[in-house]
Amino acid sequence: MSGIVFYKTEKLQEIVHFYTNRIGSEVWLDQGKCVILKHGNMLFGFCEGEKADIDGILTFFYRTTTEVDAIYRRIEKDAEHSPRKNERFHIYHFFGLDPEGRKIEFQTFLHRLKEYWSGEQLLLYRRSIREFVAEDISEELLLKVFEVCRFAPTSRNSQSYYYVVTKDLKKKAILADIRQQASKPLAAAPYVVAVCVDSQKTKRAEQDCCIAGYHLLLAAAQFGLGTCWITDMNREEVKRILEIPVADHIACLTPLGYPAYDSLDSSEEELRQVSRAMMLPPRRKVKEIFRFV
Numbered sequence: 001m002s003g004i005v006f007y008k009t010e011k012l013q014e015i016v017h018f019y020t021n022r023i024g025s026e027v028w029l030d031q032g033k034c035v036i037l038k039h040g041n042m043l044f045g046f047c048e049g050e051k052a053d054i055d056g057i058l059t060f061f062y063r064t065t066t067e068v069d070a071i072y073r074r075i076e077k078d079a080e081h082s083p084r085k086n087e088r089f090h091i092y093h094f095f096g097l098d099p100e101g102r103k104i105e106f107q108t109f110l111h112r113l114k115e116y117w118s119g120e121q122l123l124l125y126r127r128s129i130r131e132f133v134a135e136d137i138s139e140e141l142l143l144k145v146f147e148v149c150r151f152a153p154t155s156r157n158s159q160s161y162y163y164v165v166t167k168d169l170k171k172k173a174i175l176a177d178i179r180q181q182a183s184k185p186l187a188a189a190p191y192v193v194a195v196c197v198d199s200q201k202t203k204r205a206e207q208d209c210c211i212a213g214y215h216l217l218l219a220a221a222q223f224g225l226g227t228c229w230i231t232d233m234n235r236e237e238v239k240r241i242l243e244i245p246v247a248d249h250i251a252c253l254t255p256l257g258y259p260a261y262d263s264l265d266s267s268e269e270e271l272r273q274v275s276r277a278m279m280l281p282p283r284r285k286v287k288e289i290f291r292f293v
Contacts, residue, residue, distance in 0.1 A: 004036060007058075007102070008049030014099050015046050022075050023060065023104075041118035052100045059105040063125070064262055065092045071106050085110070112258070115222050122222055129226025130185040132257035137190060137225065145219045152215035154208040160201035161212035164194040164242045165256075171241050175253060178237065185228045189255030194233070194242050197249045209251035217254065226259035 009015045016035050019025045028038035036045040039060055062068050068083050072094055079096040083106075086093060093107030117125070146163060154160055166172065167190055176187035186192050195213040197205045213229065220227045234250040244250065 002041075002043060004043040004045055006034070006045045006047055007053040008051060009046040009100060010049065010052045011100060012046055012048050018099050022078075023071070024074075040121060041116065052102070054100055054102045057095075057103045057105050058098075059107060062106065062108045065108055068092055068094070068106055068108050112224060115224065117222060122218055126218060126221040128228040129255075129259045129261075130188065130228055131260040132189040132226060132255060133260050135190070135258050137257065141223060141225075142191075145216070145223055145225065148219040148222070149212065149215050152212040154211065155202050155204035158202040158204075158208065160197045160199075160205070160208050162196050162198065163212075163216065164196060164244060165191055166242060167191050174241060175233075175238065178235070179230070179232060183230050183233070183253070185255045186230060186253060187255075189226070189257035191256040192253055193227075193256050194238070194244065194253050195251045196244055197251070198245075199247050199249055205249040206251070209249050213251040213254075220256060224258065225256055227254040227256055229254055 012033070012035065016027065016037070019037050019039075020027060023039065025037040025039040027035060028043060029036040034045055034047040036043055042060070044058065060071075062071070065083070072079060072083050075096055078098070079094050081094055083092055083094045085091070090110045091107045092110055093105055096104050096106070098104055142165075149161075149163065152161060172187050172192050175192055176183050176185070193216065195209055195216060197209040197212070199205045202208050217227045217229065230253045231251075233253045236246060238244070238250060238253070239246055239248070
């Protein structure tokens, strides 16, 4: 279920051009005299009318202050003021006007939010997290995450996967030391989760397990939690610590907790510098990752 807010406009084409070219929205549906735009997971439309609707405020919110600063630089001449903190509502924002004088606001919340990402945003923005705040995760939220994980696809609907969760400090410390630096993040979060498959229920243990693992990573991100895929943990030592049958398969272990930093709150140049320092290749362009035959 979703919704759309419509506004009357006297300058349909100019308004559509402003919101697509200046703000970064996309045309979701063009109905001729009405055009519906999409910005993240928000739908809003403009329809031709004799008098423009300019009451109220059209607010766009972003994940980070960096993104708010970036949109401010893009539309600075249409802004009423530079971005600033609003202590009352705990936001970082600025106001502007569109070509018809309609007030628009750009903001980010300076506190934790409930889930809001669209599917596209989730796939684009999920990142590995290696540092976490010392804050527990409620049982209610854990159940929400694993409720989503119940729908991970498996070979022949075997539902062969399961998750082993621990917050035991001693166990986490031992697990974090198994692969030294690579597994170190396991000690940083409140929880460690092992993604497993009952090998007697499926002939595709590795495939089922990896799908279940990625389902967990996406579900956690959707609910504001951080994860990091720690591989090469399908070991007898790990199974003994976590009481996992030796015959079962482990795709990965991951820390699970609230991130200590926002992985997206960096400029593109900062991200490029980090990639160069870690000798990581840049993301390939879309035409480089698929081909027709």
